[in-house]
Amino acid sequence: MMKRRIALISTGGTIEKTYDELSGVLSSHVSVLDVMIHSLELRGLDIQRVALMNKDSLEMTPEDHTLIAETATRMARQHAGVVVVHGTDRLAASGERVVELGGVPASPIVFTGAMRPYELRSTDALQNLTEALLAVQLLTPGVYVAMHNQVLQFPGVVKDRERGTFVKP
Amino acid sequence: MMKRRIALISTGGTIEKTYDELSGVLSSHVSVLDVMIHSLELRGLDIQRVALMNKDSLEMTPEDHTLIAETATRMARQHAGVVVVHGTDRLAASGERVVELGGVPASPIVFTGAMRPYELRSTDALQNLTEALLAVQLLTPGVYVAMHNQVLQFPGVVKDRERGTFVKP
């Protein structure tokens, strides 16, 4: 069984907030994203971690969105797929930027994030990461968001703040 | 946004072992599968629960496999997809039976299960259910198993007991 090689680009946001509890146990600091990846059984993928930035997405500049879009597009040429972990508030801006810059990428680019951090018992972070890591294997080349049991394709995806999820009106 | 209507057929196995802790809190008994479904944010699907049987798959008879296969095939005609929760030891037998009986079903039929029950902190049940509930939306009609971050298509899928997962040699 050959594993697909994908890139996992982290940019910050709720899903990546520091996990203080474990860091006490661990000798070195381990990111929440690494703890989540370790808690999953990932037989289908060989993941290359790319720590691009660590920003609350509300603080992202247009340059940040362009950098994320360019990095994802470039990684899509070198991998079987790309997952981008992103703050949900400005996730759609980065997604649209990929479409503007590059049209259809060489392999699927799947954005994901979380409404409630991993520290909460009721977090959606693990569900969303699980979904993005599966969707990237099944989708055709394109730009998507995978969260809350649905996959939506850019352009035209927006965050529905009231319902706390993404929609394509 | 229209939700896809799918059937979720439960047949028993590790993933469905009773969750005693919660049942103490709850006035009525709630199945583990219901607890798991409630812990996920399911925006993409409208799920119809079908409690077909509750068996350790090692005790399934050929008639059980045929009943599961026939029910899944029939449900696939009436829904946008079918997820079957199944004990992993004989999951492949039911999957193969669907192919034998019906060829390509009217909509995707996705089997899933768990190696470690939900009661364990290290359970794979939530990951696998999450994956099956996403895969059923993205796959073309066919018979599959979704578990451990990979999707494999029947026929030809077998359980690799040593590695504790499914493979397609």
Next chain:
Amino acid sequence: MMKRRIALISTGGTIEKTYDELSGVLSSHVSVLDVMIHSLELRGLDIQRVALMNKDSLEMTPEDHTLIAETATRMARQHAGVVVVHGTDRLAASGERVVELGGVPASPIVFTGAMRPYELRSTDALQNLTEALLAVQLLTPGVYVAMHNQVLQFPGVVKDRERGTFVKP
């Protein structure tokens, strides 16, 4: 084995913040305190729940502290002990008020609370409740706070905001 009959007075605070996740599963709303009590094995105690108020302790008035102190003192005469769940910011004010009003109560009165709510994986709520429910069985009549693996006796207990715990300087 006779169980000691104690009163558990709830007044609000971090430890009692609503547990939204479970309330989705449960038909009726169940307080976090009830969920915590159910998750413990309580063989030594027969607990009478008294929901006195539900306030962030920063909003408590002098009348609130007096009401809490009077209720705890009265309950101490009718029970083998009293546990008071209280917001930590003004917990010491209620504890001192018991001493001012009543001197030594008829049975031990043990205050407890939490710095991090039950919703967090890293919550201290269960530890502190566990400690208060054991301490109330072992202490002589008096007024105490039990939290973070230590028991301190009033008067003279204060919250150390920097270290996030109680001390007796």
Next chain:
Amino acid sequence: MMKRRIALISTGGTIEKTYDELSGVLSSHVSVLDVMIHSLELRGLDIQRVALMNKDSLEMTPEDHTLIAETATRMARQHAGVVVVHGTDRLAASGERVVELGGVPASPIVFTGAMRPYELRSTDALQNLTEALLAVQLLTPGVYVAMHNQVLQFPGVVKDRERGTFVKP
């Protein structure tokens, strides 16, 4: 605030079964007991860990019980208290042995254990360890078991297999 210095003697049993999930994340192997200790806020105690043996208590010989009893008695002279983590099936045998050998120890010796391992969501391990680590501060010198919200003093404590706890008939 001076911390009490106690010894925590581990002998094996359900409470100490290896926690595979975390060990994957951690560079070096960390015992479940260490993970539990790290998850608690221990302000009252300075704990010296003594890894005496690692046995299912059903396999303990009379010599093992004597070794545990002698070690606990000796540690009780050098510390403000001793907590012994022990398999529940033969915990009472070790407890009685302390009384036989030494009469009243120099400081409290508190045995504890677990009926359901830490790996289970419904574990009683954290509750019991929390109780033992508080009880050892509040009790007078003697030999005890602290579990399930009750403290019982040796001699005369037995395991009630049906109810899954300790009793003093």
